[in-house]
Amino acid sequence: MNDRHSTTRRGFAKTVAATALGAWTAAPSAAAEKPRVALALLGAAHIHTPIFLQMLQSRDDVRIVHVWDHDAGRAERWARQCNARPARSVQEVLSDRDVAGVVVLSETLLHADLAIAAAKAKKHLFVEKPLGVGAADASQIAEAVEKSGVLFTTGYHLRTVPKYLFIKENLAKGHFGKIVRAHCSVTNDCVLQGAFDNEFRWTTDRKWGALGGFADLGTHALDALMWMLGDVESVAAEVRTVTNRYPNCDETGQAMIRFASGATGTIAAGWVEPDNPVSFSIVGTEGHAVVFNDRLHLRTKKVPGADGARPWGKLPPGPDHPLLQFVGAVSGEKNLPLVSAREAAARVKVMEAMYLAARERKWVTVA
Secondary structure (H helix, E strand, C coil): CCCCCCCCHHHHHHHHHHCCCCCCCCCCCCHHHCCCEEEEEECCCCCCHHHHHHHHHCCCCEEEEEEECCCHHHHHHHHHHCCCEECCCHHHHHCCCCCCEEEECCCHHHHHHHHHHHHHCCCEEEECCCCCCCHHHHHHHHHHHHHHCCCEECCCHHHHCHHHHHHHHHHHCCCCCCEEEEEEEEECCHHHHCCCCCCCHHHHCHHHCCCCHHHHHHHHHHHHHHHHHCCEEEEEEEEECCCCCCCCCCCEEEEEEEECCCCEEEEEEECCCCCCCEEEEEEECCEEEEEECCEEEEEECCCCCCECCCCCCCCCCCCCCHHHHHHHHHHCCCCCCCCCHHHHHHHHHHHHHHHHHHHHCCCEECC
16 A cells, blocks of 8 residues: 655655645645635755645645745745745744744754744744754754744654554554564665755755765654654664765764663665665564565554555555644644654754764764
């Protein structure tokens, strides 16, 4: 059974395009009776900018009123795309009382300044992952969000994939017994395709807060495992380059994780793998789940028919992509599964420890 939410960047882009007239674009039934939500972009540098704008523009319940970027030409270009005004300053955006929320798609280095300023201005926040360059600025963003009381979420879209929701449900019910180990990998072939050669080159440049291929995609894998298994106790890792297409930027990596629960896990991620056949597995004393070639195989005696012999097709519907959950929450919808700023900051902290472990070639405790 194919999900409408792909786990790869290339697949994600195709999915958005394919569903342009489908579930992602359909506004809530009461949208015509509500005022349209006014949003603004703070930064338009991220590679997801065109996809996210497409998602927002296809909704009847959203209007984008400002686009700001430190590169005025980039702001003007994307503003034209969405019939918005190019803002001359961040303050121009934040002082507009019509703006209910902002979508931060800037270079990672600018996340803290933009997000903290927006939180202080009482603007709801969607901040693209990773939340910050390191644990310190990510924690500052989380504190600002919590202090202001604004809504927040980020782009951890694996939480919306039906098969992962189903695995988490079975995990919570104890259907796998005591968890022994788990694995998650998220990969694409962006380096092989030269995706960062031009406009998105900053994604490989440390001066803009770029963390590398392992961090860029590995944060999704890390979030999936922490979402299911909880806090991390310690980590070990290795990151490296394969092609050296972008100097001083890692392209792939793997990490081992000790969870506070006693389970162990591994994540793998990078920009140099066209295929990712075994993207997830969780193994316990009474069963397991494996995602092989994007299909779920489930084996546990506690679920009728779950013999692992064939792909499991009975999956729950998934919620909207996190960006559209954000739109819904700002519109007043309740009980949406938003990612908290503190959760997002915790992922940055663990990833920072993984890079330290890779540099020092040792296990690192996550304080």
